[in-house]
Amino acid sequence: MTGPPGAGKTTVSRLLAGTATAPTVLPWFRALADHGGPVVSYVVLRPDLTTTVSRAQQRVGDELKDLDAISGLRDAFSDIGDLEKYTIDTGGLDPNRTADRTRLLLATGSHRLT
Numbered sequence: 005m006t007g008p009p010g011a012g013k014t015t016v017s018r019l020l021a022g023t024a025t026a027p028t029v030l031p032w033f034r035a036l037a038d039h040g041g042p043v044v045s046y047v048v049l050r051p052d053l054t055t056t057v058s059r060a061q062q063r064v065g066d067e068l069k070d071l072d073a074i075s076g077l078r079d080a081f082s083d084i085g086d087l088e089k090y091t092i093d094t095g096g097l098d099p100n101r102t103a104d105r106t107r108l109l110l111a112t113g114s115h116r117l118t
Contacts, residue, residue: 005017005020005046005047005048005049005106006046006047006048006049006081007048007049007050007051007081007094008050008056008060008074008077008078008080008081009056009060009067009068009073009074009077009078010051010055010056010057010058010059010060010061010063010074011049011050011051011056011059011094012049012051012059012094012099012102013049015099016049016099016102016103016106019099019100019103020103020106020107030046030087030117033046033117034117034118037116037117037118043113043116044116044117045109045110045113045115045116045117046087046090046115046116046117047090047092047106047109047110047115048081048084048087048090048091048092049091049092049094049102050081050091050092050093050094051093051094051095052093052095053075053078054095055094055095055096056074056078057071057074057075057078060074061074089115090115090117092105092106092109
């Protein structure tokens with residue numbers, strides 16, 4: 005699972021008891037799946053910019069809250085080419101609804117990494 009700051013990766017991963025993964029490891033996971041390894045699913049949580057900024061700025065503690073950094077990281081997920089099919093628009097979803105939607109997508113196999 006990946007996405008910009010404030011997308012809900014940590015919260016939803018906890019609800020799913022999974023982990024968040026950076027997109028830089030995708031080639032490794034794809035190779036693993038292509039060579040008979042385990043089924044690997046990939047989900048990009050991608051709320052709209054307004055939601056992303058709002059959620060990130062509501063964080064507590066030392067977590068990233070800088071508007072320019074958050075906007076830049078959100079922009080990095082705005083056009084992700086062949087990974088677009090793995091995105092979920094989480095702008096109108098709370099963490100529980102996001103986790104439910106993710107579970108459904110994983111169960112149907114629609115987000116298996118190919």
